[in-house]
Amino acid sequence: MNDIPARQNEHANLMQLRPMLTQDELLSEISRLRRERNAVILAHNYQRPEVQAIADYVGDSLGLSRQAARTDADVIVFAGVHFMAETAAILNPEKTVLLPDLRAGCSLADTLTAQDVRDWKARHPDGLVVVYVNTTADVKAEADYCVTSGNAVQIVQSLPQGVPVLFAPDRFLAAHVERQTGRTLDIWQGACHVHEAILPAHVDAARALHPDAELLIHPECGCSSHVLQEFPDLRLHSTESMVTHARESSAASFVVVTELGMVTRLERDVPGKTFVPVNRTACCEYMKMITLENVYESLRDLSGRVTVPHDTALRALLPIERMLAIG
C-alpha cells in the first residue's frame, strides 16, 4: 500500500507543532543552549561557513583532538565526522560528546577494519601499526601510533629502524610519508573519495587560469605525486598548516587543493589574499551533513551522543596520546 500521503500529513502536523526557526532564532537558541549546557562547539575546517561561524574552535584533526583533550566544557558538540567525535569521546569518557548527524561518516575510515589490522599483526608479530586519525575507535585500539596529516612524518621518523611498519589507511598520505622519511612502509590501499577525485588535470587547469597563485595541497590528494614531479620541493599541508603557510607566504593568491570548505577558513583567517578552490566538486558530503538546525537540535535534546566501549577506549587512548604528544 502507498503510505506517502499519510507520511506527508504526519510531517505537516509535526511542522505545525514545531515551527521552523529563522536563522537569527537558531543562532540565539544555540548561544542560549551552549551557555546553559556548558557546551563547546568544535568544527573541522571543511564545515559549512555558517557552522564554522558559530564554533568556539575551527581547525584540523590534530587541533580538534587537542581542544577536545583540554576543554572543561561538560558537552562537546562535534561539527565534523564520526571518527572525530569518537576520538573526543575516548579523550573525555566522562563528558557528553554529540555528533549532530550520526550519519556523518568517512569513506577513508570505512576502508579499514580492526580485523584487517589484526590480520597484518598476525603476519608481522614484531611490526608496528601506524594509523591515520581517520579510522574507527576499534581500529585505533589495535594500533601502536595514531597520526594526523600534521604530524605523520615526525611520528614515522621517531620509530625504531628495522621493524616492519603498517601505515593505514590512506595510500596517498603514506606515499608522502615514505618520500619525506625515506622509509619503506607497508601501505594499506585506502583513499578518501573526495581527495582521490582531485586529478592532476584539475590542478593543471587551475594553474593555467591562475599562473601566479601558489599551490596548497593536502597529502590525501591523489594528484600530489604528479605535482611533486614538477615541483619536488613543494611542501604538502594539513588543513591547519595551509592557514599558517598562507599567512607567512609572500604570495597573494593560492589554489586550494583539498575539500572546498577549506576556502571559507582561509578567507576568514587570512584576509587580503585570494583563495581559489581547485575544483568546486571537491566536497565532502559527510562534513556537510552538519547544519545549524541539527547543531541546535543536538544541543536541545542532547541527541547524537557518541560513546566508545570502555575497553576499546582504554586501548585506543595510548596511540591517541602519542599523536597528541608530537607535532
Ligand code: 13P
Ligand atoms: P586534516 O584537517 O587533519 O588535515 O585532515 C583532513 C581530512 O580529510 C579530515 O577528514
Ligand code: SF4
Ligand atoms: Fe573522510 Fe574524505 Fe570526508 Fe575527510 S574529506 S571526512 S577523509 S571522506
